[in-house]
Amino acid sequence: MPGIDDVTETATGHQVIQQYLRTLDGSPGVYRMLDAQSQVLYVGKARNLKMRVSNYARPSGHSGRIARMIRETASMMFLTTRTETEALLLEQNLIKQLKPRYNVLLRDDKSFPNILIAGGHPFPMIRKHRGKRSDPGSYFGPFASAGAVNRTLNQLQRVFLLRTCSDPMFESRTRPCLLYQIKRCAAPCVGKVSEAEYAGLVDDAVQFLKGRTTRVQADLAREMAAASEEMEFERAAALRDRIKALTQVQSGQSINPKGVAEADVIALHMEGGQACVQVFFIRANQSWGNRDFYPKIAGADAPEVMEAFLTQFYDDKEPPRMVLLNTPVDNPDLVQQALSQRAGRKVVVGIPQRGEKAGLVENAARNARESLARRMSESATQTKLLEGLAEAFDLDAPPRRIEVYDNSHIQGTNAVGGMIVAGAEGFLKSQYRKFNIRSDAGANSDDFGMMKEVLTRRFERLLKEDPNRESEAWPDLLLIDGGAGQVSAVHQIMTEMGVDDIAMIGVAKGIDRDAGKEEFHRPGSRPFALRHNDPVLYFVQRLRDEAHRWAIGAHRAKRAKAVSATPLDDIPGVGATRKRALLAHFGSAKAVARAGLSDLSAVDGISAAMAQNIHDFFHDKR
Structure with a gap:
């Protein structure tokens, strides 16, 4: 929106916001509040933009969080929509894209795995699938984690004997593999089962994944009885083993709800300015695992946090038919309408008061409470370690963001640089980075040259994106895997780029390269060591080992890709x-x-x- 003529560039606060009321009407839409540097502070939606903005134009009556946001606001931007539902969906898209400081942010947004029974083949394979459902076949999910999928796949293999090998491997087999020998596959690749018989196994697996386990077990029992009457004792024994495996699976699913066929159970617990959201996935009357999330709540209350979580969580996921909550949301009808629009069918959002559904919500709430307590305890320990790190290495303050760098290669081949990030919340894995070495340094096995390339690319990009160094992407401390030579080279690189005020420490193996005898190097200082049982020493070792693991993993992946190249x-x-x-x-x-x-x-x-x-x-x- 064009600037307002009578508002100076440096003016902030509710008087600035008042100037926009003249240009607004009662349309629904989305508004953005920006600071003096045009950084987005907050993204919000409104059924009536003029009415909502007029609330911010009042000089008093705001919570501490909203009052701070208003004081920092120097300008606003607006987008009108046809309906409030469209405004809600647009708001969450902008929040995920811009990550404003005063909004509730869902920080862990990984996709969830599914089970795919592939189509387009006379003997379909069953496998784990993550991402868009673009491959032909039947999908079942989502599951909370890869572990939950793997456990279910293991159960399905034991009971239904479906193949998990790729199509090229299937076509090239001339004799059964080990899975057939241990009764985990029917070996359709070598004709041990007919196409019709295999189709029956696939149908049984589909019925199982739809929650119809009783029917599957009854069918297996009838087949076993018929095989016994026909004196096909070997086949009857195989069916008996499958029934036994299915019984074991069912006995391990005693926590599964009987009256809830499809739902996500979502519980929020807030304490000490932090929040944990537990999501349990119920599909086909089976619990397919749970995942905990720790959104950045920016001082918001529980209904606002829950509404923001729901709309961001389901932004790229299909909602189930029912979403069970332990906390009300700010606009329940609007949220339910948005989720229904996202799913293309009715989605019921509610807080159960009694019965099995209430029990599921109570269980999720207990898990959220316990998970947040563990996280807060770990965070307190991490804070003490960062304080100890600052004291041990004479830093001005405990570092908020530590970046650790390492290289990995084999005699210069497939050289990769790795960067990991750690802070008050532990390892920030979403911010890890890999750098494919492009210069001749990799081919020449020049570790100094590789480190120079990695750091140059990293900080040139930071300087370009945030020259004023206002974002949280700038580190307070660099840890380098190496001794005095590496530290001196890194210091020179950083000085040339004009960012020589970031503390850096080189971690070098000491006598006999034994862990616990590390020497630490800083520019212009003599090397020193920490006492053998110092918690800070163990902390630094974990950081270095994590960087080493990350770099080696990237190198191995690159090497494997090169090996399979044609x-x-x-x-x-x-x-x-x-x-x-x-x-x-x-x-x-x-x-x-x-x-x-x-x-x-x-x-x-x-x-x-x-x-x-x-x-x-x-x-x-x-």
Whole structure:
């Protein structure tokens, strides 16, 4: 929105906000409050923009959090929408994108895994799937974690004997694998089960994942009885083993609700300015795990936190038919309407008062309370460690953000730099970074050169994005894996970039390279050590080891990708799907290179034009 002529650039507060009332009407929409540096302080929605903004224009009657926000407001921006529901959805999109200081922020926003029974194959495989549901097949989920998916897949393998191997591996098998020997797969790859029999196994697995376990067990019992009458004792014994495995699975699901087929149970607990939200996933009358979240609440009350969590959590996820809460939300009808619009069907949002649903909510609330207590205890310990770190290394204050750097390579090949981040909340894994070494330093096994490249790329970007160093992305302390030489080189690099006021410490192995005998190096200071049982020493060791783990993991992933690379990767138009189809059909990239046009055109998904493109690529290569 254009600036207001009679408001100076440095003016802030409710008088600035009053100037905008002249240009607003009663439309629904979204507003943004910005500070003097045009940084977004807050994003909000309104059924009536003029009425909502007029509340901020009052000089008094605000909570401490809102009063601080108003005092910092130098300008505002507005977007009108057709409905309040649209405003709510737009508000949460902007919050996730801009991360304003005074909004409730859902910081952990990873996707949840599903189970996929793939389609398009006479013997469908079952596997874990994360991300968009773009592959053909039947999806079941979400599950709270990869562990919950893996446990369920293990159960399904024991009971229904479905294959988990990839299609190329399936096509190349000539004898059963180990999973068949330990009764975890029916071995359709070598004809141990017919297509019709395997389809029956798939149908049983689908019924199980839909919660119809009683029907599955009854069908298995009938089949076992029929096999016994026909004196097919080996088949009857196999069915008996499957019934036994299914019984064990059911006995382990005693916590599953009987009267709740599909719901997310969401409980909020707030204490000491922090919050924990527990989400339990109920699908097909089965508990598919739980996940805890710790949103940044910025002083908001419980109804506001719950509303913000729901709208941000379901921004890119399909809501279930029922969402059970322990805390009311600010606008229950609006939230329910937004979730229903997101799902394309009715979604019921409510707080149960009695019965099994209330018990589920109570259980989730207890878990939220206990999880927050553990986190606060860990946070207190972390705060003491940071204070000890500041004292041990003579820092001006406990660091809010520590960045630790390490490199990994094998004689210069697949060189990767790694950065991890830690702070008062422990390891901030969402802010870890990997750097593929682009310069000749990697090929020359030049650790100094690799560190220079990593730090230069890191801080040049920081200087470009935040030259005034106002964001929390700037570190207070750098930990470098190395001794005096590494520290001196890093100090020179940072000085050249004009950011030589960030404390840095080099961690070098001491005598015999034993853990516990580390030496610490600072620019212009003599090396020193900490006593063997100092908690700060253990803390620094954990930071260094985490950076080492992260860098090695990145290096191994890069090396594995290089090993699996083929000339097919360089052909325009040949992506992962066509590459898999070509390798499955011909067996190797070399065979693809030798294939004629007619052979290439016979591959599923390869058109005549694409076949010509592939043929020309290898012909030109020669």
